[in-house]
Structure formats: C-alpha cells, structure tokens
Amino acid sequence: MATFLLRRFGQAVILLIVVSMIGFTILHLAPGGPLSQYAVDGSMTQADLDRLADQLGLNRPLPVQYGEWFLRMLQGDWGVSYRDRQPVLDIIFSHLGATLELMLTATVIAVVLGVWIGTLGAIRRYSFFDSLATVGAMVALSIPTFWFGLIVIYVFSVGLDWLPSGNRYTIGDGSFWNRVHHLVGPSIVLALVSTAVWSRYMRSSMLDVINQDYIRTARAKGVSERRILFRHAMRNALLPMITIAGVQLPVLLSGALVTETVFTWPGMGRLFLDSISYRDYPVVMGVLMFSAVIVLLGNLLADLLYSVADPRISRQS
Amino acid sequence: MIEKTQSPILRVDDLRVAFGARKKWTEVIHGLSFDVNPGETVALVGESGSGKSVTAMSILGLLPPGQARIEGNIIFEGREIPQLSPDEMRRLRGGDIAMIFQEPMTSLNPVMTCGNQIAESLAIHRGLDTRAARAETLRLFDRVRISDAERRFSDYPHNLSGGMRQRIMIAMALACKPKMLIADEPTTALDVTIQAQILSLVKELQEDEGMAVLFITHDMGVVAEVSDRTVVMRNGDLVETGTTADIFGAPKAGYTRSLLSAVPRLGSMAGESLPRKFQIYSRNSGEAEDIKINETPASAPGAPLLKVQGLTTRFTLRKGILGRVAGRVHAVENVSFDIRSGETLALVGESGCGKSTTGHSVLRLTEPDAGTVNLNGENVLEMDKDKLRQARRRMQMIFQDPYSSLNPRRSVGNSIIEPMLVNGLATREEAHYKARELMTQVGLLPDTLERYPHQFSGGQRQRICIARALSLEPDLIVADESVSALDVSVKAQVVNLMLDLQQRLGIAYLFISHDMAVVERVAHRVAVMYLGEIVEIGTREAVLGNPQHPYTKRLLSAVPVADPSRRHVSRVIDEREIQSPIRQPDYVPPSRSYLEAAPGHMYLDADIS
Numbered sequence: 001m002a003t004f005l006l007r008r009f010g011q012a013v014i015l016l017i018v019v020s021m022i023g024f025t026i027l028h029l030a031p032g033g034p035l036s037q038y039a040v041d042g043s044m045t046q047a048d049l050d051r052l053a054d055q056l057g058l059n060r061p062l063p064v065q066y067g068e069w070f071l072r073m074l075q076g077d078w079g080v081s082y083r084d085r086q087p088v089l090d091i092i093f094s095h096l097g098a099t100l101e102l103m104l105t106a107t108v109i110a111v112v113l114g115v116w117i118g119t120l121g122a123i124r125r126y127s128f129f130d131s132l133a134t135v136g137a138m139v140a141l142s143i144p145t146f147w148f149g150l151i152v153i154y155v156f157s158v159g160l161d162w163l164p165s166g167n168r169y170t171i172g173d174g175s176f177w178n179r180v181h182h183l184v185g186p187s188i189v190l191a192l193v194s195t196a197v198w199s200r201y202m203r204s205s206m207l208d209v210i211n212q213d214y215i216r217t218a219r220a221k222g223v224s225e226r227r228i229l230f231r232h233a234m235r236n237a238l239l240p241m242i243t244i245a246g247v248q249l250p251v252l253l254s255g256a257l258v259t260e261t262v263f264t265w266p267g268m269g270r271l272f273l274d275s276i277s278y279r280d281y282p283v284v285m286g287v288l289m290f291s292a293v294i295v296l297l298g299n300l301l302a303d304l305l306y307s308v309a310d311p312r313i314s315r316q317s
Numbered sequence: 318m319i320e321k322t323q324s325p326i327l328r329v330d331d332l333r334v335a336f337g338a339r340k341k342w343t344e345v346i347h348g349l350s351f352d353v354n355p356g357e358t359v360a361l362v363g364e365s366g367s368g369k370s371v372t373a374m375s376i377l378g379l380l381p382p383g384q385a386r387i388e389g390n391i392i393f394e395g396r397e398i399p400q401l402s403p404d405e406m407r408r409l410r411g412g413d414i415a416m417i418f419q420e421p422m423t424s425l426n427p428v429m430t431c432g433n434q435i436a437e438s439l440a441i442h443r444g445l446d447t448r449a450a451r452a453e454t455l456r457l458f459d460r461v462r463i464s465d466a467e468r469r470f471s472d473y474p475h476n477l478s479g480g481m482r483q484r485i486m487i488a489m490a491l492a493c494k495p496k497m498l499i500a501d502e503p504t505t506a507l508d509v510t511i512q513a514q515i516l517s518l519v520k521e522l523q524e525d526e527g528m529a530v531l532f533i534t535h536d537m538g539v540v541a542e543v544s545d546r547t548v549v550m551r552n553g554d555l556v557e558t559g560t561t562a563d564i565f566g567a568p569k570a571g572y573t574r575s576l577l578s579a580v581p582r583l584g585s586m587a588g589e590s591l592p593r594k595f596q597i598y599s600r601n602s603g604e605a606e607d608i609k610i611n612e613t614p615a616s617a618p619g620a621p622l623l624k625v626q627g628l629t630t631r632f633t634l635r636k637g638i639l640g641r642v643a644g645r646v647h648a649v650e651n652v653s654f655d656i657r658s659g660e661t662l663a664l665v666g667e668s669g670c671g672k673s674t675t676g677h678s679v680l681r682l683t684e685p686d687a688g689t690v691n692l693n694g695e696n697v698l699e700m701d702k703d704k705l706r707q708a709r710r711r712m713q714m715i716f717q718d719p720y721s722s723l724n725p726r727r728s729v730g731n732s733i734i735e736p737m738l739v740n741g742l743a744t745r746e747e748a749h750y751k752a753r754e755l756m757t758q759v760g761l762l763p764d765t766l767e768r769y770p771h772q773f774s775g776g777q778r779q780r781i782c783i784a785r786a787l788s789l790e791p792d793l794i795v796a797d798e799s800v801s802a803l804d805v806s807v808k809a810q811v812v813n814l815m816l817d818l819q820q821r822l823g824i825a826y827l828f829i830s831h832d833m834a835v836v837e838r839v840a841h842r843v844a845v846m847y848l849g850e851i852v853e854i855g856t857r858e859a860v861l862g863n864p865q866h867p868y869t870k871r872l873l874s875a876v877p878v879a880d881p882s883r884r885h886v887s888r889v890i891d892e893r894e895i896q897s898p899i900r901q902p903d904y905v906p907p908s909r910s911y912l913e914a915a916p917g918h919m920y921l922d923a924d925i926s
Contacts, residue, residue, distance in 0.1 A: 003635075213423040220377055220418075221438045221489060222411030225403075231437075235428045311473040312427055 079282035088286035099267035106190035114198025122206035140196035149262035166264035186263040246302030325352035331389040358530040360544035364804040368553040412442040415490035419502035421482035425474035432470030442493040457488040480511035497529040508667035513875040538877030571602040581834030595809035618660035628688035642902040648674040650849035661826040663840035671849040713786035717798035719778035723770040730766030755784040776807035855918030865920040
C-alpha cells in the first residue's frame with residue numbers, strides 16, 4: 001500500500017509540473033497580455049507600459065518567469081491578482097465554497113439518479129423504461145451544458161418564475177432555504193451529463209454482475225430477488241463506479257465552469273473565466289493548478305476507496 | 318440393489334424445455350422422465366449439449382424467466398414445482414433442495430465473507446439470529462472438514478483454493494438440511510486428488526443426512542464412483558436409465574456403450590510400450606468403427622531433439638515501500654528432461670505444480686531464470702530475438718481452450734495462413750493452398766476455411782489450432798492441456814489425430830496434462846511434477862505401472878475408476894490440500910538426487926509431506 005501511495009504521489013507531482021508548464025506557456029503565447037488592459041483606452045504612454053511590464057516582471061524570458069512563479073508557488077506564495085492586488089490563494093478559497101457546494105449537490109443527484117436508472121435498466125433490460133433511459137442518456141450527453149442552462153433559466157425562471165435565474169442567494173437573505181432554492185437550477189444543469197454517464201456505466205456494470213455465477217448461487221439458496229439485488233449484486237456493481245467517479249471529476253469541473261457562468265454562480269469556474277478575460281494571469285494559473293490538484297487527489301482517493309471496498313485488492317499483500 | 322418401496326422424492330415427467338423469445342422457441346429437452354428416490358444418488362450423464370445442466374436448472378427454476386419455457390411436470394414431494402409461487406419457490410431453494418455448481422472459483426460472492434454467505438442461508442431458511450447463525454456456520458465448516466473455522470469465517474473467497482471453495486459451497490448447501498442435493502459437475506474444475514476428497518465428502522454427508530443426490534457429470538468414472546442409478550442423456554433425449562451396475566455391466570443403448578467404451582481407462586495399456594490410438598465407437602450403435610485404426614504402428618522415438626537441463630523459473634513477489642522481495646514462487650525448479658523426435662513426453666501434475674510454466678519456459682514465452690534448453694544442439698535461452706523467432710518456428714504450441722485461442726474476428730483460414738506469412742515461408746497463394754492441405758490433414762473440409770471460429774464445435778476448433786501449429790512444420794509441439802476441455806468421444810478423435818500426425822511427420826510432443834488416463838494412451842514417457850520439480854520420470858510403462866515416488870502413487874490412486882463394482886474397495890482418501898510453491902526469499906532449494914528404479918526410470922529421493 002505504501003509503495004502504491006508513494007508511486008502515485010510521484011506521478012502526481014510530475015503531472016502537476018507538466019500541467020503548470022503547458023498552462024503557463026499557452027497563457028503567455030496567447031496574443032494580448034495583462035498590459036493590453038491598460039493599452040486600450042490610450043491614457044498610458046508606451047513608456048508607462050514598459051515601466052509596468054518591468055515592475056510586473058513581464059519583460060523577462062518566459063522560462064525565468066516560469067521558474068520564479070514555480071518556486072514561489074512551492075513556498076505557498078501563489079502571487080497576487082493583477083486586478084485587485086489580493087493574494088491568489090485567498091481569492092481561490094473565497095470562491096471554493098460555492099463551487100464545492102454546487103459540485104457536491106450535482107454529484108449526489110447524478111449518483112442517486114444514475115445508479116437508480118442504470119440498475120432498473122439492467123434488471124428490466126430491453127423494457128420500455130430501458131429504451132427510454134438509453135435514448136434519454138444519449139440526448140442528455142448531446143445537449144451542450146450552456147444551452148441547457150439557458151433553457152432552464154428561460155422556462156423555470158423567466159417563464160414560470162419558479163426558480164431564481166442566478167446567484168448563490170438573494171442579497172440580504174442568506175437563509176438555508178433561500179440557498180437551496182438558488183441551488184436547484186445550476187445543480188440540475190450540472191448533474192445532467194453526469195447522470196447520463198453514471199446510468200450507462202451502472203447499467204453495463206449491473207448487467208455484468210447479474211449474470212455472474214454467484215448471483216445464481218444466491219438464487220439457488222433461496223435469497224429473495226430484492227436481497228439479491230441489494231446485498232449481492234449492488235455491492236459488486238458499484239465497485240467499478242468508484243473509478244468512474246474519479247474519472248468523472250474533470251468532466252464535472254469543466255461542467256461547473258460553464259454552469260457557473262450561465263447562472264452567475266460565484267464559484268471557481270466563473271472566477272477562472274473572469275480572470276481570463278481580465279488577463280489576470282496569476283489567478284488563472286492559480287485556479288488551473290488548484291483544479292489539477294483536486295482532480296489528482298480525487299482520483300487517488302477513488303483508487304484508495306476501491307482497494308478498501310474490494311476485498312480482493314486490499315487483502316492481497 | 319435394495320428394492321425401494323418408497324415413493325420418489327422427485328419425479329420429472331415428460332419435461333420439455335425450450336429457449337428463445339417471441340414465438341421462436343428451440344426445444345433443448347425433448348420429454349425427459351426420471352425419478353429420484355429418498356436417500357438415493359442418481360447420476361445424470363451426457364456430453365456437452367445433452368441438456369443435463371438445463372434439466373437441473375429447471376428443477377430449481379433457475380432458468381431465466383421469459384427466455385426459457387418449461388413444459389411437463391416436475392414433482393417434488395407431491396408438489397408441482399412449476400406451479401409454485403415465487404415465495405414457495407424461494408423456500409424450496411436452499412431449504413428443501415440445495416445446489417452446488419461446477420465453478421467454485423466464480424460461484425461465491427467475492428465481496429462477502431465465506432462465513433456470511435453461509436450464515437445468510439441459515440438466517441433466511443431457519444430464522445437464526447447472527448450469533449446462532451455464526452455458531453452453526455462454524456459447525457458446518459467442521460462438517461465439511463475446513464480446519465481453522467474461526468479464521469475461515471471471515472475470509473473472503475479469493476483467499477481460498479478451489480477445493481476449499483467447493484467445501485464452502487457444500488457447507489452452504491447443507492446449511493438447511495435439504496432433502497435433496499443437486500450437484501452440477503461439482504468436481505470437474507478440481508484436481509483429481511481434490512476431486513476424490515470432495516466426492517468422498519459428498520458420499521459421507523449423504524449417508525449421514527439421508528438426502529437424495531442428483532449428480533450431474535460428464536465423467537463416467539465419477540458416475541461409477543458415486544451413483545446408485547444412472548440416467549444417460551443425449552441431445553436433450555433420455556437414452557437409457559437403470560441401476561449404475563446395470564448401465565456399466567450391460568448397457569442396452571448403443572450410445573451408452575459408445576460413451577463407456579470411449580472412456581480412457583487407466584491401466585488399459587498394461588504391457589504395451591508404445592502409444593496407441595483410441596478405438597472410435599459409433600454413437601448410435603456403440604459398435605467399434607474403423608477397426609484398422611491400430612494397424613499402423615505408433616511412432617517410435619528417433620534422434621534426440623530437445624534437451625532441457627536445470628530449467629528454473631521463479632516469480633518474485635514484492636511488497637512494502639521499497640518493493641522488498643517478500644517471497645518467490647518456485648514455479649519450475651531445476652527441471653531436466655529430453656525429448657526425441659517423434660516422441661511424446663507427458664508432463665503430469667496438479668494445478669500449480671509448474672507444468673504449464675515449464676512448457677512456456679521451453680518456448681521462452683516465460684523467461685526462465687536458469688538452465689539450458691537445447692533444440693537441435695542450440696541453446697534457446699541464449700538466442701537473440703531474431704534467432705528465437707526462427708527457433709519458435711520449430712516449436713509450436715496448442716492451448717487448452719479452443720474457444721479463446723482463435724481470434725473470433727478472423728476467418729480460420731487467415732488464422733492458419735498468418736504464421737506462414739509472418740515467417741515468410743510462403744506467398745499468399747502458396748499459403749492458401751497449404752492451408753487447404755492442412756485442413757484435410759486434420760480432418761476438416763478445406764472449403765470451410767472462410768468460416769469463422771464460432772461456426773465450429775470445440776473439437777473442430779482444436780483441430781484448427783493443430784492445423785495452425787502444423788503450418789510451420791514444427792519439430793516440437795507443446796500441447797498444454799490440449800484435450801482437457803473436450804468431450805470424451807471428441808477427445809479420443811483429437812488424440813488419435815495427434816498420434817497420427819506424430820507418426821506421419823515425426824513430431825515430438827511435450828504433452829502437458831492432468832488426465833492420467835489420456836496420458837497413458839499418448840505418452841512414450843511420463844514426467845510427474847510436484848511443486849515445481851520433476852519427482853519421477855521414465856517410460857510410461859514404468860512410471861504408471863510401477864510408480865516409485867509417493868506423490869505419483871497418490872496421484873494414480875485418486876483417479877476415479879469407471880467400474881461401479883470396484884467402488885467399495887476402500888480407498889484411502891488423502892485429506893491434504895495441494896501445497897503452494899511460494900517460498901521465503903532466502904529459501905535455497907535443497908539439492909536433490911534421483912534414484913534409478915530401472916534404466917531410464919528415475920525418481921526423487923525425498924519425502925514429500
């Protein structure tokens with residue numbers, strides 16, 4: 001187990017370095033830059049801009065800039081925002097809560113619905129429900145998140161006036177139900193794709209399991225169909241889902257980016273998009289690295305969970 | 318036999334089972350009738366596809382509803398099983414009728430502890446609470462002779478060997494004192510010494526509990542060993558039924574006769590030194606076909622071809638932060654043998670003894686750690702990549718499972734042609750011509766070259782695998798359990814084909830098998846492997862006729878005898894588990910010396926425990 005952890009940790013560090021290099025390079029190769037913000041209105045002379053570039057260290061060679069940024073990052077100094085001079089880490093943490101809230105809610109919806117739909121589809125294979133779920137999943141996977149978000153807002157906020165069209169809560173009213181009310185729209189939009197994915201994987205995993213010999217054994221010893229499903233089949237069918245959860249994490253993160261923008265949700269996704277349009281490089285790099293860490297940790301956690309859940313792995317040493 | 322006056326506990330009457338969906342039904346059981354009396358063992362025998370397992374599954378209502386249609390009647394203790402409600406059916410399963418299956422490796426739930434899987438049965442049928450169920454489970458473990466019951470209770474199935482898992486299955490089946498046990502090929506996947514243990518366990522428990530047993534098997538030896546009465550099935554039809562003594566002593570149906578005659582019997586080759594083909598019997602009349610089959614003499618060994626010396630293959634087990642070596646699997650330990658051209662050396666032993674690894678190591682499919690493998694005087698283990706490829710042309714392999722060793726998306730013609738093209742031996746047209754020739758040689762129609770593997774039966778596929786191996790005109794074929802998965806009559810045909818090819822082409826075989834009766838037919842010489850070592854090697858006549866090493870003796874005595882009259886001769890059943898070849902990292906194998914029983918008949922001078 002320790003070897004495994006150590007190896008995974010080493011891989012994670014290498015991956016993070018690669019991600020940071022690619023991110024940093026692409027960002028600085030893109031046309032425009034932090035200074036273009038100041039250049040547009042013409043109030044600054046070229047000399048002013050040069051001085052600013054010098055102050056921010058933007059005129060140095062790229063590898064030097066990267067090296068300095070990287071070393072500081074390791075020491076916990078993720079830089080300050082060009083926009084409001086706040087430390088990057090502070091900004092990220094102030095947006096983290098909103099994103100986690102949204103992602104967790106969406107995940108719970110996706111897992112519960114996906115497992116349920118997938119299981120039912122598997123045990124009633126080729127039934128009307130199964131066909132409906134199959135078509136539904138295809139449709140859900142084909143709908144772009146931003147479009148679905150807009151439709152939800154158009155129908156439920158503008159048309160029916162059931163849901164708020166954005167934000168995390170009404171200013172001045174931070175009550176629990178007000179927050180829940182705001183959460184409904186974006187979390188359903190974010191959960192849509194994941195639900196489709198989960199239901200498909202769950203269906204095939206369940207189909208696999210219910211044809212196994214040990215299910216026949218359980219049936220032969222007189223276990224009820226209900227108990228076979230919940231005690232014998234479900235645990236086995238859910239095992240591969242743990243890995244799927246890890247793999248789905250980046251999908252969920254990128255989904256959150258779009259959803260948060262559509263619903264003006266004050267989370268990391270919106271922060272990321274805003275920071276890109278402001279050319280706020282330190283924050284963009286910060287969010288990028290933070291997301292990468294979350295994805296890697298999530299997958300590591302999934303693997304660890306798997307070895308706990310599957311006796312065949314944890315006991316073999 | 319004792320006259321049974323009781324009414325039967327189970328009566329199957331004109332059973333018809335069909336598979337299919339939406340009005341397209343294919344009948345697989347065509348009106349089967351038989352009885353099982355209380356306390357009696359009835360064997361249901363037949364080859365694959367005879368419908369014996371389907372019959373068992375329909376008794377317990379385990380066939381997928383909607384995809385299977387059952388007609389006729391199954392009456393258990395006066396109740397019509399097909400009419401039972403789902404709840405009644407559930408109480409019947411596991412409560413009144415219990416079942417054990419063929420595959421102990423996959424028949425237990427991998428994420429539940431062994432103990433809980435048995436306790437579950439007790440809770441459902443006998444309403445025991447957790448503590449009482451646990452106590453009863455421990456008692457059952459004891460009953461099926463699982464030692465260290467406390468620890469085994471919380472073990473998961475993957476920690477146990479196949480034989481142990483089958484014991485767990487039996488304990489589960491016995492949990493609720495069923496009146497009848499259905500055993501569907503319970504020992505087919507097990508080694509012969511373990512098979513003997515399980516069979517004697519089932520017999521003993523049956524006598525103690527007084528339950529009826531419906532024993533499903535393809536193995537006539539096992540039938541003779543366990544059953545009071547026998548029902549012979551073929552293609553979903555009842556062929557013959559009667560007491561086991563009658564069936565074996567005076568079979569009426571031609572098919573039964575052919576089935577019995579086709580069974581390889583250990584000891585039938587006494588007094589002969591060369592291999593001999595199986596007599597093939599007509600499936601309908603049971604008469605011997607092709608009387609001249611053994612007129613051509615079997616091939617006699619020629620010049621030395623392969624010389625293996627000190628072959629050692631170990632697998633390292635690592636654990637811990639630094640990948641510390643935790644132990645080694647001594648799969649092949651200092652193995653030496655030689656094979657002449659046109660000769661068959663059989664490598665026999667039980668699972669985990671290293672016989673397959675030896676075969677792989679000779680071809681360097683697994684890289685050995687030490688030793689030499691001389692093929693025509695050249696050391697295979699020192700060859701570079703190119704030379705090895707050339708050498709492999711002369712050493713081919715046939716595997717156990719003809720279903721998975723052919724690419725399903727490739728026509729069999731392509732599978733046979735590919736080795737010739739890859740090795741640049743022929744142009745496409747020449748290769749195609751050769752493939753047609755090979756198909757004829759292995760007894761298949763050349764026009765079927767364009768077909769895909771799923772269009773052939775298991776025996777035909779194994780012939781195709783042989784044709785593919787032959788396409789490179791090898792000197793040596795390593796046949797790894799190549800006939801083990803085949804039905805007896807098909808097995809006989811494939812063995813005959815291999816002997817025929819050997820005699821015509823002078824091919825040498827390294828014949829890896831656990832089936833002593835087949836080995837007796839095909840081998841010129843036999844090497845017995847145990848825990849990675851050859852414990853005894855010599856001519857087939859010497860090793861099987863005059864075994865010296867205790868393990869060889871044990872192996873031979875465990876083979877079931879297809880003769881019900883010899884069953885009650887008390888057999889000492891060895892309760893030993895098969896040993897593991899895993900050793901501590903600092904383990905140094907002791908130096909071994911062989912004793913000579915007769916010229917060329919060597920055995921290891923060491924006690925095995």
